[in-house]
Amino acid sequence: MSTFVALLRRELWEHRSLVIVPGALAALILASVIGSSIYGLLHGGAIGLIIGGHAMDSFDSFSDAKSGQFIPAFYLGMLICFGVVLSVSLPLYLIDCLYSDRRDRSILFWKSLPISDAETVMSKLTTGLLVAPAVALIAAFVTTFVLAVAGSIVLWLGGVEGVSSLWQPGPLMRSIVGAPVIALLILLWYAPVAAWCLLASAWAPRAPLLWATLPPIALIIAEQVTFRTTHVPEFLGDRMGGVFWRLFDTSGGFTGFGVHDGELSGGLPAVRDLVAYLTSMDLWGGIAAAAVFTAGAIALRRYRDET
């Protein structure tokens, strides 16, 4: 166990961007919100909250159910922000992680230590699917928390009524617990994509990014040219983004908050049937593919002559 933990730490030592990028994003968001607020105050403005074009001077008129959703929805917005950034940094990490030590030959140092190749590959997969997302989640949470607290205090000091209705334990607890759970479910869907990146990283003699992206593109083109169909791009598109409609009811679209008839409207999208998701063929087919790609990456790491 201690070995595996040491391997995870090694990943973060080597790929510090996995920690620095979420941290920097959090700092940037906090700095810009707090910075612009202070700027505004200094220039004679006031801090207030505008929802759907209306300046809020009181939350009292809204139902508790709706007010309680406000901060969770804000959290969701943050998670989406950090998630988008992660969707770029994660594949880049996975595509690089089994290539970087082959390029500078430091693989010979790692191979001189009593670590199995399976442990090595699994530690990188774990970093990509668990550790890095966890770091991003924590960063999003901290950012949300700081802004929510600071924002609430400022609104309260500014005389807005009913600010405390924003802080309801029920919805807050649900979102604190729900976020990691939903994140895990989403990451499960991306397991095959992550494992594919690992495989490309283990295989590529050079330019692993090309090796990861060109085969699917080649397949798309081949299918178009030969059969004039688009099954491959549809399938790949579904693998990349299909988890969201499977998990959330997006039929109404994510409208964001607005004020209608004296009531807050919009809010968090509803979550669909999780059991159906967890037992679906699509999900498990993907996990099976992930297992195959990972085994391939391990075999390449183990048996290939690197020198």
Added chain:
Amino acid sequence: MSPVIQAEGLSKSYAGVRALDNVSFTVEPGRIVGLIGPNGAGKTTALKAILGLTPYSGTLSVLGHDPYRERGRLMQDVSFIADVATLPRWLRVRDALEFVARIHPRFQADRARAFLSRTEVRQDARVRELSKGMIVQLHLALVMAIDARLLVLDEPTLGLDILYRKAFYEALLNDYFDGERTILVTTHQVEEIEYILTDLMFIQHGRLVLNSSMDAVQDSFVEVLIAPERVAEAEQLRPLYRREMFGKKLFLFEGVARDRLAGLGELHRPSVADLFVAKMKGAPA
């Protein structure tokens, strides 16, 4: 005591080229073995096979294990340094110590730290901030703090200046080698390990051209500065190799008794480098 390495009929081909051609040898514990050969001779292939980095045909057993199948397990008892500067550039010195301590059951971080305290390597430095020589010092510190039974060194001092090279072998002999650990070293700079070796192996075109203890080598190889009037007589004894220096003929003999050669001229012990040239170019023994 059972041998540390035992190879029989070891062969390996790359794209039709026989990198190792039916090589057999045994390495006993407590020896310092030099594996010398020109580039492409097969010594790197032999080392890779021993370290479980490449498949092979024939039998090879290292500390009783099949290296290719049991590499992870083998690396608990085997350490190696492959070329200078294979340490990852982003790694911090103290993190390296901590990492190896966590994953290696036979590593003692204190020993490594003690060794490093006698160098200029700072604990908080990253490998990319260190000079080549300091990187080797770090790698050596790590390796010497591992209680391994076999240490494999592949050109460990390549590209280092003389001070670091001397310090390398001095540390190895002073602090690490205890008569029970075994060291296998390959190098181009034969002169610097000439007197350290207990056994010598020459490899050329994937075959072992020489495999013998240094004592046996000193007994069987003699170089003679032939007095001009005895040249014909010397030729009768079928020298392995001939060369000329300052107009004088130097003949190298293998397996000819010293007293038979005594009258022919001055007797010299050939250096390993001269022996190497002779074996590579000379007539087969």
Added chain:
Amino acid sequence: MEPNWNDTQPIYRQLRDRIVTMILEGVVNDGDALPSVRQVAGEYQLNPLTVLKGYQALVDEELVEKKRGLGMYVKAGARKALLADERRRFLEEQWPGIAATIRRLGFDPKELMDQVNGQEARS
């Protein structure tokens, strides 16, 4: 410490000779400890077995003794024995040749000695 071993004698023999020279010149005295095998191996870049052989040769000649758990020590009277040995060898092997040369060149031995002493006084 560049040792520059020659290629006519085995290394262990040359190591023995060096230590003998050190004893004769008073660099190491009777009762002094010799550096450990490992230290010498490290400093001179030699195999420890070779160093051990050299030390063993000295033990066999009764110049050095091994004290259990402490190491190798120069035996009492080693310098005297070596000096006596060197003197004998000089008189038996080298002196006759030198004497013959002196006679051949027609030197007056007393003049020669004054020369030697004079040179020593100057240097």
